[in-house]
Amino acid sequence: MLDNTPSRTAEIVALIRALENVYYGEKSLLKDKYAVRFLSDFYTTIYNRLSVLPDFVSFFVNATSLGLFDFISLRHGFMDKYVRDLGPQMPVLLLGAGYDSRALRLNDYIKHGIWEFDFPATQRRKKFYLRNEQTKGAEVHYCEVDFMKESLAEIFVHAKLEKRPTLVLWEGVSMYVTKEVVRSTIEAVRDYFGKGSYLIYDYWQTLIDHPIKGVLNAILPHAMDIIYNEKFTYGETVDGMRKLALDCGAKKFESYNGSQMMKKLSLTSRLPLTSAAVAVLEF
Ligand SMILES: C[S@@+](CC[C@H](N)C(=O)[O-])C[C@H]1O[C@@H](n2cnc3c(N)ncnc32)[C@H](O)[C@@H]1O
Numbered sequence: 001m002l003d004n005t006p007s008r009t010a011e012i013v014a015l016i017r018a019l020e021n022v023y024y025g026e027k028s029l030l031k032d033k034y035a036v037r038f039l040s041d042f043y044t045t046i047y048n049r050l051s052v053l054p055d056f057v058s059f060f061v062n063a064t065s066l067g068l069f070d071f072i073s074l075r076h077g078f079m080d081k082y083v084r085d086l087g088p089q090m091p092v093l094l095l096g097a098g099y100d101s102r103a104l105r106l107n108d109y110i111k112h113g114i115w116e117f118d119f120p121a122t123q124r125r126k127k128f129y130l131r132n133e134q135t136k137g138a139e140v141h142y143c144e145v146d147f148m149k150e151s152l153a154e155i156f157v158h159a160k161l162e163k164r165p166t167l168v169l170w171e172g173v174s175m176y177v178t179k180e181v182v183r184s185t186i187e188a189v190r191d192y193f194g195k196g197s198y199l200i201y202d203y204w205q206t207l208i209d210h211p212i213k214g215v216l217n218a219i220l221p222h223a224m225d226i227i228y229n230e231k232f233t234y235g236e237t238v239d240g241m242r243k244l245a246l247d248c249g250a251k252k253f254e255s256y257n258g259s260q261m262m263k264k265l266s267l268t269s270r271l272p273l274t275s276a277a278v279a280v281l282e283f
Pocket of ligand 1: 014119148
């Protein structure tokens with residue numbers, strides 16, 4: 001990713017949320033009416049073309065993205081659930097917030113403020129597109145950061161965050177960093193916010209023992225690099241991620257793949273990618 005240009009993957013994720021809204025209409029999991037606003041002309045054209053034939057196209061888009069489309073919607077809906085449950089009790093932090101619209105969509109549940117951290121280029125573009133939006137309820141704190149240049153503890157201090165139980169969402173990022181960064185993120189949440197805090201992130205699941213899925217698993221990181229210039233650099237098995245989380249002091253670790261998230265969300269009609277999961281760490 002280039003530091004001085006807005007994240008392209010954040011825009012693609014917004015495109016997926018915008019499409020999920022038109023495809024599923026009333027049955028949409030996210031009902032993210034804001035996502036479409038963040039699309040550049042290029043992605044708006046794609047959105048306009050893909051939103052014409054909802055049923056057929058949604059199946060086709062999901063199949064050609066190897067289930068990534070449904071996985072991305074599901075992980076977002078799954079994390080929304082934690083915001084609804086915990087937002088009334090504790091602050092919400094979004095590490096690598098991109099074009100996440102929870103501050104607007106879920107403001108009824110966010111009672112202790114929401115902090116959004118991202119590269120300046122992505123965050124400034126987001127603020128520009130939301131410049132006329134009236135936010136009610138949740139106070140949104142925007143913080144420009146580079147996670148590779150500053151430690152999270154320093155970032156939290158600069159953002160004047162209180163040391164108290166906090167819900168930290170880290171969505172769509174862990175696969176672009178190193179194991180060391182994942183480890184230090186877990187430790188930073190443990191040390192800074194302490195007992196009662198949650199860290200929830202999705203991760204790339206490696207070493208899948210399946211002939212076809214294994215090959216897809218090996219190809220996708222390279223495809224991401226060629227298409228978006230944003231290569232997947234880190235993946236882990238469920239057991240590997242559990243060990244890392246518990247070694248770093250998490251009191252409880254849970255991992256949910258797409259179908260497990262569907263169960264939690266009482267959904268049946270999605271076909272998510274199997275080589276990715278969401279980790280829920282409780283301290
Ligand atoms: C795939 S996007 C996900 C955005 C959002 N969480 C979502 O799911 O819609 C990854 C986000 O992480 C941000 N990001 C990646 N590396 C970063 C870094 N070193 N410092 C700050 N932000 C970073 C990007 O700008 C981008 O917005």
